[in-house]
Amino acid sequence: MTSRLNRPMTASRRALLAGLTLSLGVLPLAACGGGSDDEGSATDAQFTKDVSGELGVWGFNNADDVGKARLASAQQQLGSVKITLDETGFDSQKFTTRAASKTLPDVVQMDRQYVATYAAQDLIVPLDQCFSLYGVDPSSYWYPAVVKDVSYKGKVWAAPQFFQPSAVMLNTRVLDQAGLTAADIDTSRPDALVATAKKLTVTQGGNPTRIGFDPVAGGQAPGWLLGFGGQVMDDNGVPTLDNPNNAKALAFLKQLYDAQGGYAKVKSFSDAFDTFGKNNQFVKDQVGAQMDAQWYVNVLSPYTKQLQISATPYKDQQGQPLSISGGTSFVIPAGAKNMNAACAYVVDLTNEASWMAAAEARAATLAGKPGSINTGLFTGSPSVDKTLREKFVKPSGNKGFDETIATFYDVLGSAKSQGSSPAGQAIQSELQNAISAVLLGQKAPEQALADAQGAAKRAYDQFGG
Known part of the structure; x- marks a missing residue:
């Protein structure tokens, strides 16, 4: 050294x-x-x-x-x-x-x-x-x-x-009751998705008691931007938040939330979910479908008898699967x-x-819990993922869970990076500010993203970009 x-x-x-x-x-x-x-x-x-x-x-x-x-x-x-x-x-x-x-x-x-x-x-x-x-x-x-x-x-x-990776997890019990299938939850068809979400949403006194489709706009923001052909930053790490396609993504998300009671009410309701507990949103039928990362399948696996789930890929506007690393x-x-x-x-x-x-330690842990499902390990390495899946991920007997696990494995090959930047955290912070301003109706998408771009670019320049 x-x-x-x-x-x-x-x-x-x-x-x-x-x-x-x-x-x-x-x-x-x-x-x-x-x-x-x-x-x-x-x-x-x-x-x-x-x-x-x-x-x-x-x-x-x-x-x-x-x-x-x-x-x-x-x-x-x-x-x-x-x-x-x-x-x-x-x-x-x-x-x-x-x-x-x-x-x-x-x-x-x-x-x-x-x-x-x-x-x-x-x-x-x-x-x-x-x-x-x-x-x-x-x-x-x-x-x-x-x-x-x-x-x-x-x-x-x-x-x-x-x-x-992220995908759309489906509450098949709710979909079945509404006469819908996985094909109706298609993120590449924005207008149809808004109509489906509105049909699945249940309100009481003006407040949602079920979210038809929860896009998790904050946590899944980069995926929505890239799915609409937008971009968070360019190949050199320069922020590109004012990309016109980003504005299209935020306009859609506002339309989607408004169809389900408005962002403030939906966010307040979802914040109260027992996300990690036995009364989670899938057990309690509080969502019809939701954007989730793979780790959430592990959270739900102890409750297989109380819920019915499946999954479908998140798709871009050309109908191609997309997942953000x-x-x-x-x-x-x-x-x-x-x-x-x-x-x-x-x-x-x-x-x-x-x-x-x-993987062996996880298998040993699950072996001590009758009925547990091995959902796999997603390591970041395709060769390792393949080896571990073949050895440890077996049919569970629960068709919905097996479909969900398979979906998350399937979307690994469609991974994209949102980019790497010396101002990465500042870019993410400004993006979140823009999303909140748009969804709460405080700013138009173009204005919110222009403001975010200005602040993110200043941060990038200060970092020596």
């Missing part, structure tokens, strides 16, 4: 980060010693297989059976390396504060939307040479969209893990004290051996 990685930050970089702290409440940054503007930076990182010593890791808060099995597997592969684990949840302010004081551990787990931001500031190191050292080709080992999430200026800056990743901070062990660790955590150990 070269000493240049620990050089103090120049005055210009400190001024830049100070400005960002004022302008980006979503991702406050402190001035950090991670590189310099003229020579020597985190891109100088080199790795070898000389692995020993101690390793600090920040991540795996509230690890379940899958996480614990992967940790144990990686430790076994690292041999005598002593690992100290900080299991607190990731926090952007804490990350930059610790970077400034040079107290970051050797490996940090974070959402992939943070990666380009820290890469642009030389706070983390690129991992291309690390992957090459261990024979990992990111372009073939992970889904292309997943790799794009953690790429910036031609380099890969993190080891991605998980890809939770998302998930977490492992980065190596620029000031890491044990670069070699950190490199080996992020490779070991995301290789097939660790995922196999995780």
Whole structure:
């Protein structure tokens, strides 16, 4: 590891980060010693297989059976390396504060939307040479969209893990009662979908007691934009929130919510769902259909006798399946004290051996729960997903659940990345502001997105874009 990685930050970089702290409440940054503007930076990182010593890791808060099995597997592969684990949840302010004081551990787990931001500031190191050292080709080992999430200026800056695709989960009991089928829940036919949602919606006293189609506009926003031919950012990470097709997507979402009682009432109702409990919205027939990520199938699996579900792909306006990649990743901070062990660790955590150990642990857990359904692990790697599905995901005897599981596997191949940007978090924050303003009727889609674009572009420029 070269000493240049620990050089103090120049005055210009400190001024830049100070400005960002004022302008980006979503991702406050402190001035950090991670590189310099003229020579020597985190891109100088080199790795070898000389692995020993101690390793600090920040991540795996509230690890379940899958996480614990992967940790144990990686430790076994690292041999005598002593690992100290900080299991607190990731926090952007804490990350930059610790970077400034040079107290970051050797490996940090974070959402992939943070990666380009820290890469642009030389706070983390690129991992291309690390992957090459261990024979990992990111372009073939992970889904292309997943790799794009953690790429910036031609380099890969993190080891991605998980890809939770989205699809439309169907409450077939509600659909059957209304004489409808999965074919009637078609996101590529906006007008028909609005009519179907209105037919399935039930209100009492002007308030919804059932949402016909819950688009989850906030959490699923990038998918709706791309589905209408829009774009969150371009290939260089420049925000493109004022793309005309984005306005079409938001106009549709407002029309959809208005047909079901209005965004404020729908949001208030859905916020009260017992989402993770036995009285969840599918058990209680509070939705006819809903956009959901794959992990939610696991939440519903204990309640197979109380609900009837299936799923259908989310489709773009050309009728093609679409899913937006998302998930977490492992980065190596620029000031890491044990670069070699950190490199080996992020490779070991995301290789097939660790995922196999995780799948076996999950199968053992489910074996102790009669009637449980193995919904699979969605790792971010197509080869690993295929191996684990073939070995562990078997017909459950519940036709609807099996259809749901199969749908989420089917849409993996249609994954797209919303992009990678040094202002990624600011872009997401401004997009959410625009969505709220439109759905609440405070601004027209074009105006809301123009305002969001202006703020996001300023953030991008401040980040050195």
